[in-house]
Amino acid sequence: MAGWSIHEGQAVVLDRRDVDTDQLIPARFMSASRAEGYGRFLLHDLREGDAEFPLRRHPEASVLIAGPNFGCGSSREAAVYALVDAGIRVVVAESFADIFAGNAVNNGLLTIATPEAAALRAAIGMGTAPACIDLASRRLSVAGSEQSFELTETAQAKLINGWDDIDLTRAHAGEIRNFRDRRKTDHAWTWPSR
Amino acid sequence: MATLLDKLWAAHEIRAEHGQSLLWVDRHLVHEGSHHAFAKLAERGLEVAEPGLTFGVADHYAPTRNRARIDDPQVAMMLERLESNCARHGIRLFGLHDPRQGIVHVLGPEQGLTLPGLLINCGDSHTSTHGAFGALGFGIGATQVAHVLATQTIWQARPRAMRIRFEGTAGLAVAAKDMALHWISQLGTGGAAGHAVEYAGSAVRALSMEGRMTLCNLSIEGGARFGMVAPDAVTMAYVKGRTMAPKGADWDAAAAYWQTLQSDADAVFDREVSFDMAEVAPTVTWGTTPDQALPIGASLPDPARLEGAQAEAARDAMDYMGLTPGRPLEGTPVDQVFLGSCTNGRIDDLRAAAAVLRGRKAKVPGLVSPGSMLVKRQAEAEGLDKVFTEAGLEWTASGCSMCVGMNGDLVAPGKRCASSTNRNFRGRQGKGARTHLMSPAMVAAAAVTGTLTDVRPLLEGRG
Numbered sequence: 001m002a003g004w005s006i007h008e009g010q011a012v013v014l015d016r017r018d019v020d021t022d023q024l025i026p027a028r029f030m031s032a033s034r035a036e037g038y039g040r041f042l043l044h045d046l047r048e049g050d051a052e053f054p055l056r057r058h059p060e061a062s063v064l065i066a067g068p069n070f071g072c073g074s075s076r077e078a079a080v081y082a083l084v085d086a087g088i089r090v091v092v093a094e095s096f097a098d099i100f101a102g103n104a105v106n107n108g109l110l111t112i113a114t115p116e117a118a119a120l121r122a123a124i125g126m127g128t129a130p131a132c133i134d135l136a137s138r139r140l141s142v143a144g145s146e147q148s149f150e151l152t153e154t155a156q157a158k159l160i161n162g163w164d165d166i167d168l169t170r171a172h173a174g175e176i177r178n179f180r181d182r183r184k185t186d187h188a189w190t191w192p193s194r
Numbered sequence: 195m196a197t198l199l200d201k202l203w204a205a206h207e208i209r210a211e212h213g214q215s216l217l218w219v220d221r222h223l224v225h226e227g228s229h230h231a232f233a234k235l236a237e238r239g240l241e242v243a244e245p246g247l248t249f250g251v252a253d254h255y256a257p258t259r260n261r262a263r264i265d266d267p268q269v270a271m272m273l274e275r276l277e278s279n280c281a282r283h284g285i286r287l288f289g290l291h292d293p294r295q296g297i298v299h300v301l302g303p304e305q306g307l308t309l310p311g312l313l314i315n316c317g318d319s320h321t322s323t324h325g326a327f328g329a330l331g332f333g334i335g336a337t338q339v340a341h342v343l344a345t346q347t348i349w350q351a352r353p354r355a356m357r358i359r360f361e362g363t364a365g366l367a368v369a370a371k372d373m374a375l376h377w378i379s380q381l382g383t384g385g386a387a388g389h390a391v392e393y394a395g396s397a398v399r400a401l402s403m404e405g406r407m408t409l410c411n412l413s414i415e416g417g418a419r420f421g422m423v424a425p426d427a428v429t430m431a432y433v434k435g436r437t438m439a440p441k442g443a444d445w446d447a448a449a450a451y452w453q454t455l456q457s458d459a460d461a462v463f464d465r466e467v468s469f470d471m472a473e474v475a476p477t478v479t480w481g482t483t484p485d486q487a488l489p490i491g492a493s494l495p496d497p498a499r500l501e502g503a504q505a506e507a508a509r510d511a512m513d514y515m516g517l518t519p520g521r522p523l524e525g526t527p528v529d530q531v532f533l534g535s536c537t538n539g540r541i542d543d544l545r546a547a548a549a550v551l552r553g554r555k556a557k558v559p560g561l562v563s564p565g566s567m568l569v570k571r572q573a574e575a576e577g578l579d580k581v582f583t584e585a586g587l588e589w590t591a592s593g594c595s596m597c598v599g600m601n602g603d604l605v606a607p608g609k610r611c612a613s614s615t616n617r618n619f620r621g622r623q624g625k626g627a628r629t630h631l632m633s634p635a636m637v638a639a640a641a642v643t644g645t646l647t648d649v650r651p652l653l654e655g656r657g
């Protein structure tokens with residue numbers, strides 16, 4: 001996955017709270033392999049019957065301003081694939097479900113949790129607004145307002161470098177082996193009996 | 195002064211940096227949905243680090259009616275992919291035709307794979323279920339599944355510790371499901387986000403392992419990735435003798451260690467909430483998020499009397515659900531019922547539903563899918579299958595079934611389903627489906643009357 005440090009694009013509003021993963025991608029699409037592309041599944045059933053749906057009116061948008069508790073529900077990473085494959089790089093909301101936020105970072109998608117989300121939704125309304133996100137300085141500017149956001153060092157490094165945890169972890173292979181050996185001696189019962 | 199969370203975390207931490215811990219994973223459970231992770235592994239030419247600690251389960255796409263011939267090519271492909279990935283990596287698979295097949299969160303505990311003190315991961319958010327044993331069980335995404343497969347470890351920021359107490363005695367027909375829906379309706383769907391919840395109090399101690407699993411299962415619907423109950427005699431009695439549970443000297447060592455797995459008396463939690471069981475009634479969801487729940491005797495909210503976003507969410511949900519503001523919840527006609535899932539598909543759940551249905555007819559059609567094939571056989575040995583079929587409900591094989599509809603068991607658009615599952619999201623049980631979550635006994639009551647009903651009068655005079 002390619003990393004990124006600055007993103008400029010158009011922000012669009014999804015004025016809903018509790019956008020769950022079943023809405024982000026209905027279960028029936030989840031057997032597709034990633035190579036087929038997940039973008040067309042994004043919010044499929046919500047946008048299908050609604051010509052005014054924000055992402056239909058502004059398919060070029062790459063920054064989504066949504067409501068609280070975004071991404072709640074299942075651990076399906078396909079919800080993140082659908083966003084990323086539809087061209088979304090950043091989601092801004094009051095809050096995110098924990099698993100979703102973790103999955104997002106692993107796929108180059110930035111989640112910005114901020115109480116300002118409501119004001120941004122009101123400012124942008126049904127239209128779009130130019131947005132700029134800088135990972136290095138942790139700054140978000142959109143619809144004429146500018147603010148900083150929180151981002152852990154780990155998440156920042158992963159997004160900028162497109163890093164994958166597997167490589168990072170394998171650098172600790174020795175430590176892991178030692179831990180395993182100790183566990184096998186001290187807590188042999190943790191291995192399943194057959 | 196350590197919490198149970200502190201103790202479990204310390205026991206699994208290999209290293210810590212930048213606010214993240216690298217944790218050892220004792221059990222990794224994979225299912226059909228794990229295909230993305232296996233594909234990532236293949237892309238990089240990596241092997242599974244610990245096939246002996248990894249187990250495969252066919253559940254999400256498992257057909258519940260005809261297993262001899264699978265008509266849906268998509269379903270067949272998903273099951274084949276899991277089979278070939280497990281075979282290729284030497285992973286023990288509880289496949290479609292295994293007599294012990296079942297939903298991953300039912301099967302793990304049943305087989306003795308789930309034990310106190312373990313760290314258990316699965317690419318499924320309801321992995322919090324396993325915390326009922328005093329374990330760290332949490333759901334992960336596909337990238338993390340690939341990471342666990344390749345390294346048997348996971349990076350994780352330690353959640354904050356939260357304790358939810360239920361004190362007092364459960365009233366008639368008040369089940370673990372009601373306790374869960376109650377706290378979620380009080381604290382909201384994001385109410386416990388960022389926290390690991392330890393459930394405590396006399397009413398939690400009084401629950402069976404099945405009930406504790408239901409409670410921990412639903413933690414994620416309140417935003418918590420982890421739900422836990424400290425192990426006690428009830429836990430030990432459940433685990434002892436299970437196929438893959440420790441035996442002999444291993445059992446003794448394990449049992450001694452498990453005694454230490456509880457929050458110290460002076461442990462400090464980041465957040466504490468307490469509920470009185472006198473306030474918990476049989477509870478039903480009316481909306482499209484699990485916190486939109488009310489006691490069965492209540493009336494639907496009036497969005498005009500709510501504020502801002504709350505009002506909008508309620509209006510939206512009622513519109514989708516086809517309900518009228520202010521009307522009583524009880525008496526709402528349902529089109530069908532579903533009994534099953536990792537939330538309420540265990541033997542206790544089927545017994546509770548059968549106690550209501552025995553000798554009665556269902557007014558609406560319904561599906562009963564036991565949480566595992568072992569639960570199915572146990573229920574049949576007790577004659578519960580007869581109770582369901584004589585009432586007019588369909589008795590099927592085990593799988594996720596109508597909880598998520600991946601196997602084709604769907605609720606039709608606009609239809610209303612009384613369901614023992616965990617998510618009332620739009621479209622969860624099928625496009626346009628209207629889901630009401632409730633306990634198995636309440637589902638049975640809905641079947642008997644064809645409406646959302648208080649089960650309590652139906653239990654009068656019944657043991």
Ligand code: SF4
Pocket residue numbers: 253254297298299318320535536537593594595597598616
């Ligand atoms: S029964 Fe439902 S919630 Fe449980 S694992 Fe299956 S799909 Fe997920």
